[in-house]
Amino acid sequence: QETESNLKQSIMHYSDASDLDEILSMPINSSMPTRWERKARERSASDRFIPNRKGVNTDLMDLDHKDRENCAPENKNFKSIVAQTLLKGDAQSKILSYSNKAPKPSEAHLNKLRVLYATNRETVRVRKRYRYINSTPERVLDAPDLVDDYYINVLSWSKKNTLAVALGPVIYLWDAASGSIETLCETDSDEDLITAVNFVNDGNFLAVGTTSRDVQIWDVNQKKKVRSMKGHAARVGSLAWNNHILSSGSRDHSIFNHDVRIQNHHIHTYKGHEEEVCGLTWSPDGKQLASGSNDNMCHIWDISNSRPTHTITHNAAVKALSWCPTQRSLLATGAGTADRCIRFINTMNGKVVNSIDTGSQVCSLQWNRQGKQLLSAHGFSKNQLSVWNYPSMVKVADLCGHTSRVLHTALSPDGTHVCSAAADETLRFWKVFEAPHKRKSTTDHYVSSSSKRAIMRSIR
Numbered sequence: 377q378e379t380e381s382n383l384k385q386s387i388m389h390y391s392d393a394s395d396l397d398e399i400l401s402m403p404i405n406s407s408m409p410t411r412w413e414r415k416a417r418e419r420s421a422s423d424r425f426i427p428n429r430k431g432v433n434t435d436l437m438d439l440d441h442k443d444r445e446n447c448a449p450e451n452k453n454f455k456s457i458v459a460q461t462l463l464k465g466d467a468q469s470k471i472l473s474y475s476n477k478a479p480k481p482s483e484a485h486l487n488k489l490r491v492l493y494a495t496n497r498e499t500v501r502v503r504k505r506y507r508y509i510n511s512t513p514e515r516v517l518d519a520p521d522l523v524d525d526y527y528i529n530v531l532s533w534s535k536k537n538t539l540a541v542a543l544g545p546v547i548y549l550w551d552a553a554s555g556s557i558e559t560l561c562e563t564d565s566d567e568d569l570i571t572a573v574n575f576v577n578d579g580n581f582l583a584v585g586t587t588s589r590d591v592q593i594w595d596v597n598q599k600k601k602v603r604s605m606k607g608h609a610a611r612v613g614s615l616a617w618n619n620h621i622l623s624s625g626s627r628d629h630s631i632f633n634h635d636v637r638i639q640n641h642h643i644h645t646y647k648g649h650e651e652e653v654c655g656l657t658w659s660p661d662g663k664q665l666a667s668g669s670n671d672n673m674c675h676i677w678d679i680s681n682s683r684p685t686h687t688i689t690h691n692a693a694v695k696a697l698s699w700c701p702t703q704r705s706l707l708a709t710g711a712g713t714a715d716r717c718i719r720f721i722n723t724m725n726g727k728v729v730n731s732i733d734t735g736s737q738v739c740s741l742q743w744n745r746q747g748k749q750l751l752s753a754h755g756f757s758k759n760q761l762s763v764w765n766y767p768s769m770v771k772v773a774d775l776c777g778h779t780s781r782v783l784h785t786a787l788s789p790d791g792t793h794v795c796s797a798a799a800d801e802t803l804r805f806w807k808v809f810e811a812p813h814k815r816k817s818t819t820d821h822y823v824s825s826s827s828k829r830a831i832m833r834s835i836r
Contacts, residue, residue: 509763509773513804514793516777517550519543524780524799526695526712526739527627527654527670528571528613531784531797534579538596539786539795541803542570547584549596552788561594561601572624574615583622585612591624593636605634605641614656616665618679623665625653631667631677648675648684655695659705664723666707668694674709676723686726691715696738702747710738710752718752718764732769734762739783745791745812753796755781761796763808775806 481487521544523530530542539550545563547570550556563570563586572585581602584592591605591612610627617623621643622634631653633644646667655668664685665677670693675684688709696710696718705723716736720729737755744750749772750764759782761775780799787794794808 507772507810509775510807511773511775513775513777513806515805517803517805519797519801519803521546522783522797522799522801523569524783525571526693526737526781526783527652529615529654529784530570530573531786531795532573532575532582533786533788533795534575534582534596535577535789536579536596537789538575538579539803540573540575540582541797542573542584545569547573547582547594558599560596560599563588571611571613572615574617576617577619583615583617583624585615585624587611589626591615591622591632591634593622603636603641607632607642610652613652613654614667616656616658618658618662618665623656623658625656625667625669627652629653629669631656631665644682646675646677646682646684648677648687649673651693654693655697657697657699659699659707659723660701661704664705666697666699666709666723668697668709668711672711672715674707674721676707676721676726686721686723688719688721688726688728690717690719692737696741696752698741698743698750700747701743701745708741708743708750710734710741713737713755718750718769720767730767730769732764737781739781740785742785742787742794744809746810749809751785751794751808753782753785759798759800761785761794761806761808775808777804778802 519541522541523544532540534540537552539552540560541548541550545566545568547560547562549558549560551558560582561584567587569587570584571587572583574583575581576583580596582594582596584594586592589606589608589610589612591608592601593603593605594600595602608624608626608628608630612624612626614625615622620635620637622636624632624634626632629647629649629651631646631649632642633646634641635643646665649667649669649671650673651670653667653669655666657666658664659666663679665679667675667677669675672690672692672694674688674690674694674697676686676688677684690709690711692712692715694709694711696708698708700706700708706729707721707723709719709721711717713736716738717731717733718738718741719731721727722729734752734754736757738752739755740753742751748766750766752762752764754760754762758774758776759778759780761782763772763775764770765772778796778798778800782796782798784797785794791812792807792809794806796804796806798804
């Protein structure tokens with residue numbers, strides 16, 4: 377205001393226009409700073425991109441940087457400044473190291489974030505992923521006149537990929553490669569039913585048990601009967617091969633060993649069961665025989681002993697028997713409706729290693745080639761096939777489709793497919809297991825080519 381009053385007095389004092397221009401061009405002297413002067417004073421020694429220039433190492437900025445300058449080994453000046461600035465004078469130190477481990481913290485050090493990261497770690501459940509198993513059969517075949525009898529065994533799959541199934545008094549051969557069906561044999565009477573079939577190891581011969589107490593051997597290639605062996609006092613419901621030894625289990629409670637190479641075939645008898653023998657299988661090494669019976673007993677026999685070495689009691693008839701292909705002396709057993717359990721038995725000491733209640737009648741068991749999974753066939757109420765992981769016995773899948781109990785199963789030569797035969801008079805083929813690794817196993821049931829030729833020449 378004082379400046380404006382002085383300016384007005386000067387204008388009133390000079391009336392000439394030239395004098396007025398001279399007055400207006402004079403500088404204005406004021407004690408109040410302008411706006412831009414006030415902003416300059418309030419501004420610190422920083423700008424938008426460099427907050428504090430006092431903390432900047434200007435020596436690094438003064439270097440003449442060129443392409444690949446930081447990688448040039450001759451730039452000693454740059455290296456020394458970086459070592460002094462970042463590495464505190466130690467030029468040999470490393471910021472990133474792939475060979476040296478980080479130093480351990482002191483014993484008194486406590487990571488406060490460890491509690492946060494470790495909270496509820498035990499409650500996190502990792503969901504295991506299992507291989508997908510198709511629950512729909514790849515093929516379904518009619519099996520009319522399939523006998524609904526728990527105590528017989530009328531299904532066998534050879535190494536030549538031929539499936540044999542007995543339907544009443546007739547045996548049919550189904551070629552899995554071509555799909556053709558042929559009739560192998562038929563009994564003389566409709567009352568004389570086929571009660572057991574089992575292929576020899578090479579698949580050229582088929583052992584047959586009948587209601588008429590007869591044990592027969594048929595040449596599959598020639599479609600003719602090679603031999604008939606009698607001796608049992610009742611029907612023969614189970615058969616098992618051990619090289620040239622054929623074991624037969626009968627309703628007369630006995631088990632016969634037949635040497636098919638010689639004329640006097642009956643060489644040994646196992647006695648110990650009190651009811652019909654409905655399950656029979658040799659161990660992969662051929663040293664032990666497992667038998668199951670309607671007397672609720674599973675016996676383990678040595679090849680040279682007439683009395684069982686071990687006896688395992690069940691609560692129902694024992695039919696399902698299967699040796700583990702990879703673990704010696706491990707036998708899986710399954711029993712009837714009153715038992716419903718799958719048991720795993722160490723046949724060296726006769727002790728039950730594990731047992732699991734399946735909830736229904738167990739009719740058949742099949743291991744996969746790796747011994748890591750087990751398939752079980754069941755009766756009422758689901759009539760399903762169940763796949764289990766071993767040894768955890770976690771159920772992987774239920775394969776449903778049969779409308780009556782699944783009486784028999786057979787494993788394909790490649791170990792991937794399973795054929796199931798049920799009382800609903802159907803055969804169903806399932807893709808269950810993975811293909812085994814191609815390697816020679818010492819536990820496989822080995823028969824030399826010379827032994828095969830000897831068996832073929834000597835069967836009579």
